[in-house]
Amino acid sequence: MKIAVIQMNSVSxxxxxxxxxRGLIERAVDFEGPDWVCLPEHWNWAGGTTxxxxxxxxxxxxxxxxxxxxxxxxxxxxxxxxxxxxxRAKGESKVHNTSVVFDRAGREVAVYxxxxxxxxxxxxGTAYRESAGVIPGREVVTYDCEGLRIGCAICYDLRFPxxxxxxxxxxAQVIALPSSFTLQxxxxxxxxxxxxxxxxxxxxxxxxxxxxxxxxPGNERRFTYGHSLVADPWGHVISKVSDGEGFACAxxxxxxxxxxxxxxxxxxxxxxxxxxxxxxxxxxx
Numbered sequence: 001m002k003i004a005v006i007q008m009n010s011v012s013x014x015x016x017x018x019x020x021x022r023g024l025i026e027r028a029v030d031f032e033g034p035d036w037v038c039l040p041e042h043w044n045w046a047g048g049t050t051x052x053x054x055x056x057x058x059x060x061x062x063x064x065x066x067x068x069x070x071x072x073x074x075x076x077x078x079x080x081x082x083x084x085x086x087x088r089a090k091g092e093s094k095v096h097n098t099s100v101v102f103d104r105a106g107r108e109v110a111v112y113x114x115x116x117x118x119x120x121x122x123x124x125g126t127a128y129r130e131s132a133g134v135i136p137g138r139e140v141v142t143y144d145c146e147g148l149r150i151g152c153a154i155c156y157d158l159r160f161p162x163x164x165x166x167x168x169x170x171x172a173q174v175i176a177l178p179s180s181f182t183l184q185x186x187x188x189x190x191x192x193x194x195x196x197x198x199x200x201x202x203x204x205x206x207x208x209x210x211x212x213x214x215x216x217p218g219n220e221r222r223f224t225y226g227h228s229l230v231a232d233p234w235g236h237v238i239s240k241v242s243d244g245e246g247f248a249c250a251x252x253x254x255x256x257x258x259x260x261x262x263x264x265x266x267x268x269x270x271x272x273x274x275x276x277x278x279x280x281x282x283x284x285x
Contacts, residue, residue, distance in 0.1 A: 001148060001252040003174075004034035006083075007228040007241040009212030010046040014056055017044050018068045020245070028247040029076045036145060039069070039083030040208045040228070041097070041155045041180040047214035047222075050094075050133035057088035057095040061108065066100060074106030079145055083178035083208065084114065084154050086134075094135045099152050099178060101143055109144075112152035113137025116160050122184050126222070130156070142170045148252060151203070155179040158193050158207075161200060168201040168267065173257050175203050180210040186225025191237065198231040202260045202267075204252050205231040211244060233260040 006024045010017045021043055028034055044065035045056045058065040069082035080102045087098035097114035115137050117130040140163065141152040151167030151174070158177055167175055175197065181190050190209075198205035211226030228241040230250040239250035261267065 001036060001146065002032065002034045002249060003036045003038070003206060003230065003252060004028040004032060004247050004249045005206060005208035005228040005230060005239070005241065006037060006039045006043075006247050007208060007211050007226055007245055008040050008043055009214075009224075009245055010040070010043050010210060011214055012045065012047045012052065012056075014044055014064060017046075018065060022068060022072060024245065024247055025072050025076070025080070028249070029078065032247075032249045034078060034249055036079040036081065038081040038176050038178060038206055038208050040210045041084045041178045042086065042210065043083040043178075044085040046180070046210065047216055049217045053086050053133050054088070054093060054095055057086040060085075060087050060098060060100060060111065063088075069100065070102050070106045070108070073102035073104060077104045079103055081150070081176050081178070087113070089135055092135060094133050096137065097130070097134050097154060098137075099141075099154060099176070101150075101152075103145075110141055110152065112141035112154070113139070114154040114157060115140075115163065116156045118156040122182065124184065126182075126184070128182075140166045140170065142167060142172050145174075148173050148254065151175040153177045155181065158197065161197065164197050164201050168203065172201065173203055173254065174252060175201065175205050177205065177207040178209075179207055181225040183223035183225050186227065190225055190227055191229065194229060195231050195235045195237065198233060199235040200266070202233040202257065202264070204233060204250075204257070206250075207231075208241075211241075233257050 073080040087096040101110040151172030210224040230239040
């Protein structure tokens, strides 16, 4: 299977973002002919206040971003893992951060809502409070894609290895992580964490990201890291997007997944969480 990661610089303009995503996917299709394409996190909207995010949230099904991704899947007969969009939550003043997946016929096959929310303060004092406007998901999600099992995660989920162990336990061979990593954390943590998750789970790790900047409340400009990549089950980065908007392709080889898992059978060697006696603490003199 040939896959493509799409790198975008989304802004506070739904129509412009959809047009940009459409153009990048169609370029990837024309140049590379991928079977499966993944957009980054927040590809339909970036920046603004919490109220702006809610007002510009997408409906699932039926929203503008939902229908654009669905139409692109059916038109080009490709799988579209629709990054993540801000999804309106019925009866709520918040949104979900949601991935929707469409098959080659444009049928919805999976929905994943981001579990871990980015409520942190960076070393330079910049604060992010994703939970101010986002309701977290609670379900671990995988889906079948023409003989491959694909696991779903989004951005900050990357820092929680237990999620990826759960995806691996459900048979994931590929893990998709659409992201919008900050420039400050990305330059130090992005690639090493992506490669670590690939090595730990012995999966292809597919991580499209946002690049460039967007405007936060108060006209504060915030920067994202980009560097969208695909890492193989041995932890090698086999494809990466250069700076700026664009795409990169790679091939998923199920035989190589099997080879890595045969060489280092991590799943068979697990002890913690599998028939393990509880740890007993003795008296300390």
